[in-house]
Amino acid sequence: MAKQKRIVCYAINGAGLGHLTRLRTVAKWLRRYASLLDERPPEILFLTSSDASDTLADAGFAAFKIPSKTVARKTELNKLEYRRLAKHFVWNTLGVFSPDLLVVDTFPSGSFDELFQVLDGPFKTSFVYRNVKPEYASRATFRSALRMYDSIVAPHGMIESQRGGFAAHDGELRFSGEVIQFEHEDLLPAEQARRQLGVDPNQKLVYVSAGGGGDCDAEQQLQSLVRALQQMDNVQLLVGAGPLYRGERLAGENVIWYDGPGIANYFAALDAAVSAAGYNPFHELLFARVPTAFYAQDKIADDQSERIASATQVRACERIADWTDATEVLGVVDRMLDESVAAEMRTACESMLPSNGASRCAIELLRPLYDDARLEWAQRVLTPRLANRLEQLTGSAATMAAWLTPLMPQDQMRSLMSHPGIENVINQLSPSAATEVQQVLALSDQSDGHLMIESRLIELLESIARLDPSQQTALADASLKSIVAVMKKQPLGGELQADWATWICDIVDSVARLIKRDATSTADPLGTLEWLRLYRAFPRIVDVDALGAAELFQRLVADHLERGDQVHEINQAIQVLKLTHPRVTKLLLENALAGLTT
Template identity: 40%
Template sequence: MRAVRPPAKPAPLRVLNYAVNGLGLGHLTRLIAINRQIRRLAALLGIPTEILFLTSNEGDALAYQHGFASFKIPSKSALVACGLDPVRHRKISKQWVWNAINLISPDLLIVDTFPMGGFGELFDVLDLGSKNVFIYRAVRPQAALAPAFQSALRGYHLLLKPEEQHENDSPVPQGLEERVATTREILIRSVAETLPRAAAREMLGIPPDASAAVYVSVGGGGDREAEALFATVVEAARRMPSTAFCVGAGALYRGREFPAPNVTWTRRPVMMECFRAFDAALSAGGYNTVNELMHCGVPCVFLPQARTHDDQERRVARCIRAGAGVLLGERTPAAMEAALNGLLEPEVQRRASEAASRFVPGNDALSAASEILSLTVDRLLVEDAALLADPALLFSALEDVANETGEADFLAVAHQVWNLVGGANDEDGAAAITEATCRCLRESEKLGVSRGRLLGALRRSAKTILAAAQAASAPENDPDKTFVPPSPERLIGEALRTLAESADGEVVVLPPVIAPAGVSAVPGRLSPSLVAGAFEQNGEPGQ
């Protein structure tokens, strides 16, 4: 008997993210937010991925916290600290980026904020065969209109513009308008993925008897004035002893942590997960922190910072006009105390919190990921998988099976179910697939079935159904048979039944039932009407 060669493992989709030259954590955070969703969508589509980051950010551990690998060069802050000659640093960095992109040879290259690269080096690598994506968040006109900036935009296949309050008027060269796609705010978490108020307060150690809780952030912590600003904030906190203050120092902060009885310091990598613990915040005006706080309904006392590309003053002004916060006047302890006390008045706080939630009602990281993935995968498939990756639906499902499985296992099973029924097609279909997946994981846990056996059973079931569909095209079959696709629940029920009936540890797969004629299979994917007769013939399957 001739040996059968196992099918080759599909090559992974290689995604390379470029987050170089940022002062804070914003560029890296935004790219991680998008790539979390790319990874989820790809898993639901059955596409293996290799997602990597090139960064100069000293907070690159954030990528590792999310299961991504990163390659790092020294930041400009580290350059000053270690005395590295700027010209030598630039020379090394440019060559490093060129070599990395050539060796990794990505299918997708995603760049945030600096289209020509932090050293002008990307001009030489945008024509190496990758699909290039530029995350074009709102940039100050004097930076965006620079000839080099506008020229670099021509090297990108997709210009993804995250809008804030439906605004992002950053200019695009004439003739490139068809490459532009817009989204709303892109965040590292959706509010559905964050901890409830009580759990978040317990996690942060906020005393139950605190009259209010205030979060403090001055960005990533890399600014020279960060230490002096934190000292002023702690002095203001001492004036408000019944209010608990939590200072998010930022991954880049290297200064002192000033003590006070009602002040705690934290360097949690994803602080947004705990934002519902707070009644108000004292915050700079950066893209990520402001929009994350707004999305979680936390009104702010704002102290915007000067940036060459990011217009923090404009962002803060929009929030204030919406009633979601106030601008700090003088940066003194007395001014901070007065502004916070005013914002924490119960009725004022309630209205401002509601305004903040309305200001950023959702997280569009999934939409951004869908646009990007559609450069290499059929858009209809991506949009269908996105129904299953909806954060509220997915996070609720993961909570349901939290003790039994992780996200990767859940997505692997969901992919098999999705493929069996030919897609979600709408929100109801996505909910049905999600519930069926949860049931499958719960019941297989009771049976003591490993994830490998469970996935094997589902794959074999898929092959059985495909065989039935192929047999359906035979001319001897009745062309008048109605082809009704099975529900996810019924498919899962059959897979679980075969596992339960397996006495010797091997997966038992029921023989195919001949489906009616007139059904055509789409290679690599089942259409919504493909699986009918395999389960809806005469009696129960296999009888």
């Protein structure tokens, strides 16, 4: 077992929520991948100034916090003293915690330029380079700090490489795709979301947002937009104030106020949206395929106007030039509520942002700690869907290695993307050509064995999820033990088809049948845990495959139950069979079954 990794995520910034949300999303994948690669979960610590740091605890992360710049200004803390305290807070925490990896977002030298003193410390460093304005990227401190990082990843698609600060970047830069804090399957179904919000099925639902709520104009923006949109007939407004909002709460007959985290869960129910164009709300709404009109907020480093322009060029969104102009706002929203226009915009959103780059971003951030082959394997076998299912049942990322290492070992899982020359070829292509090649290569991997195994595992986990919630964790653990036991009893070399993926799929299917048997049986005196325990004790049948052995096992147990035998008597019969017959064949077991029947 490898040494437990320590990772510090630096999310100290100004008034926004973007850094914290993006790093929290990526940190989930850092935890998943490190748990898989090291066979133990890492210690991840956030350093933050965000006033929404409670969202970190909700996601299972510890955080050390200093006052935000907004609070420091409102409470009239001495500016120089605040900077001095903040710098020492960062230096001392890094010195005491002694991380293996420091991950920083957007500002490479730190919010107070304090990272210059520690970036050459005894740990690896990775930088999340969200695109910034060219004039900000050209600052000497920015460019100097960039050179001190071991890995730099842009949370954008390749098409972004010629825009903003990236255009002048002369170092190595890897593009992960946009980081989104949810997957499509995480969203509530539209009808369920509308019921929870209390929205009439015949009404249009329009989302109104000023981003995270910390912008100095957030209150005025929400008031102006809501006042304008309340004039529309048959429209319900969902106002996402954001966790940082400190202004007046808005109310009205057609206004639903929401100021907590998790507003994205309801995005599938939206007919349209009006939102600020910060990195997170912009990409989340596009990814959820919501017809949206964006307006730009003025930020030091973030060029929201350029972000909007890139999407309007492909008709993936609308632009609101003046959020105080009610006529403009009403006209844009009314146009987006037209079904034909909305359908065209949803299609454009899907084309512009087809996938979530969070997992890829985490892989690139971890690159200084692990070799490329290990990282490629981890990314290949641990997909978002499988990770979610495992965490839902076991409640922890720590089980990733226990499930995936034996079932999808590195020497059995290879892809064309892992070829050492592929990345060099891609880097020489234009951004659009590189994206197209990556998509084709990804599609070529769809028929690989790991996806067969993933599909079977998800079916098994979903079968467990439909059973008694109080036993789901125990059932997941017993299922894994049973799979590993059968792998030892029915080795690949003895199977009729000597193919790893087919072999594993058959074994998983054999265990899944026992789980599904529980769901259809009402008079079975044995619980599923007992069935799995007996299955682990069942001997190897030397002349049948895993599925054939599982069928014989179920017949044996069923016959004993018909005779009225208890579980200890069935277990005893299995042990006697193993002791008296070192090699159990299908014929021998069928003869034994015939004897039970007569």
